[in-house]
Amino acid sequence: MTELLLSFRLAFLVTAILLVLATPLAYWLAFSKFPAKFLIEAVVALPLVLPPTVLGFYLLVAMGPRGPLGRLWLALFGHTLAFTFTGLVIASVLYSLPFCVQPLVASFERLDPKLLAASHVLGANPVRTFRQVILPLSLPGVITAIVLTFAHTLGEFGVVLMVGGNLPGATRTVSISIYDHVQSIEYAAANQLALTLLAISFVLLALVYGLNRRVGVRWLSN
């Protein structure tokens, strides 16, 4: 069960970090009139189209003893990032970025611009407008972003294998473990893990969609 706990710890951390990073990024992507915005949009969406091995490969190189990130880490903490849990978190944050940013951008862009204008005219600065108008009205999008990020991180395989390897307790997530069991023809153990993951994922998703529907209905009735 340590694999399962590790996977959930990873998914939880990555989701929390991404919410903090992706929210301002999504706000900027949704409302900025910067002409070269499309370039940033393309970069954010890259993990969607790249094979995980490509992203994993470059991250591995960057985090290794000769990579810029690896060297920095080595100087600061005495070890490189590759094949560590921290390295896994950083890789997963990058890999899951579009799954967090895109639902947020979509829900920010769907807001009636008149509501934001009304808030500003009534004396609210951008921060207050974000907290009291944009965020509450984008709650379904925020929930979707959380679910997608969490589920995507929980299920990732290629990037984890490239960057994290397969160290029990540090980088062996549940998807790697299932793969290991199958390779060793331990189908019962693989099935046990797979089934647990399936059940937990389903319960989480059902909860979230149920909640999302209630939230949506409350505001959008009529």
Next chain:
Amino acid sequence: MAIELKQSELGVRVCLTRGSFHLDVDFSVPPGISILFGPSGAGKSTLLDCIAGLTTPDEGRIAISNENLFDSATHLDLPIQSRHLGYLFQSPALFPHLTAQQNIEYGIAHLSNSDRATAISETLKLFRLENLASRKPAELSGGEAQRVALARSLVTKPRALLLDEPLSALDAGLKNSIIADLRAWNAEHEIPILYVTHDRAEVDALGERVITMDHGEIIQQGIPREVLDAPRHQRLAQIAGYENVLEGIVKEIRLDNGVMRVALQGTTTSIEVPLSYAKMGDSVRVAIRAGDILLALERPSGLSARNILYGTIESLEQRSATIICRVNSGAMFEVHVTLGAARDLDLQPGREVWLVLKTYSCHVVA
């Protein structure tokens, strides 16, 4: 606008170019309701957006009581939230996740609890919203929602109020009651109110002052009756619903009677029109509402109307309950008659008719 504004006066000088659209206006309005009238696309909403700070003009100055909100000369551009204005859109734009009361409280969050409670209860009472305070916007009718939106703006005691066709979706009864509320409020607070509309009826209902706009420019300003009933510009005549704008040349000026005769282009006849700024031989345009022209089957006599023209009906077209009749009298006239009148007179294309025009229905425009 004047360099020195009076107390509470709103002064606006704005130049803005967006693609092929140019906005170039300069005016100031005292406290009270001023109507910004013009067709869609005239630049009225853009002008309000500039005043509110939602759009930044290329050049100009916007000020209230000599306090600048925007001044390109000193690179001053107060952020929207610091301008302290009220702005009502065509849609109420209430926050859907807040109740009516929470919506009204939104703009006075900085007040102390007791001040806020007082302001809220006064406002709910003034706008007759006590029973709706706990409702969400989705549970309000269009008129109720717009009333909440008005209350939400006014509770902040704005320095000026901008209204962008806020009542266009409401029926006349609701419209009048909201306008009455607004007037009652402003009798006490006396702020400048800029009310945008393209609806002639709203101009008549509100009318203290009207500023007419088209193609990003101010065409004319003054008292509605003077501006719209005797338009001095052809463009304004068309906007204000003058279907007939005819070319002519001044042939005779009768100062003693306060009238002049204008020979209409393409006809052998001339018509009598009120005296206006024109010399003998000047080219002028005469604007006449299609509904102000009478049709007769025989040449009428014993009428006070001074202009009786002979013509032939070219075409008839029904538009809802009105028959639009085109009459060729050398010049083409559009005449509106009711369905019943068209039936009783048996109007048909080719039929010979007499057009009857009162002198004061003919307006000389530039």
